[in-house]
Amino acid sequence: MEERLPPPRPEAQGTVTGPVPGPEEAAATPDVPAPEPDYSQTEPEDPRIAVGVLRRIRGISVAAYVVFAGLVAITSGFAGLAGLTCSALVVMINFLWLEQIVSSVLQPTPQLKPWKLALRMAARFVLLGAAISVSIYVARFNAFSVLLGFSTVVAGIIGEALYSTYRSYVPRD
Numbered sequence: 001m002e003e004r005l006p007p008p009r010p011e012a013q014g015t016v017t018g019p020v021p022g023p024e025e026a027a028a029t030p031d032v033p034a035p036e037p038d039y040s041q042t043e044p045e046d047p048r049i050a051v052g053v054l055r056r057i058r059g060i061s062v063a064a065y066v067v068f069a070g071l072v073a074i075t076s077g078f079a080g081l082a083g084l085t086c087s088a089l090v091v092m093i094n095f096l097w098l099e100q101i102v103s104s105v106l107q108p109t110p111q112l113k114p115w116k117l118a119l120r121m122a123a124r125f126v127l128l129g130a131a132i133s134v135s136i137y138v139a140r141f142n143a144f145s146v147l148l149g150f151s152t153v154v155a156g157i158i159g160e161a162l163y164s165t166y167r168s169y170v171p172r173d
Helices: 023-030 049-104 114-138 145-150 152-169
Strands: none
Touching: 049 114, 049 145, 049 152, 114 145, 145 152
């Protein structure tokens, strides 16, 4: 048994005259205008926005330190408060140092050579590791308060993310 196909419909006969033009050919024809590129995504942001974000992160980090200090002072006493303060100072200095490195790298003409940047970043990590070791092993601070102190900048970044999310939903006046 041989299967027979139905004959083609009359309106479908002769409608395709050649290959469909590709995007290059369609853009080259004078009657079809080429789409304009969207440069809005590539334009640099206003530098004042970044300054405001960093200022808010610092402020929220200080507020987080105050809240953490109150909790640690109640639960761990002076030794816990000293550990929290030392580690919060170390992480704040680390954050400011990283901010300086990133801003110098992102300049239109970076002044740092790659080996100098690598050296500064390695020194930053070595000093951060040394500060953690001294805080926990030499000074015998409470490990929980030291780790809580190191999370003050993280709390600031999370606070800034929540603030930015809130501002994206609230209409601006």
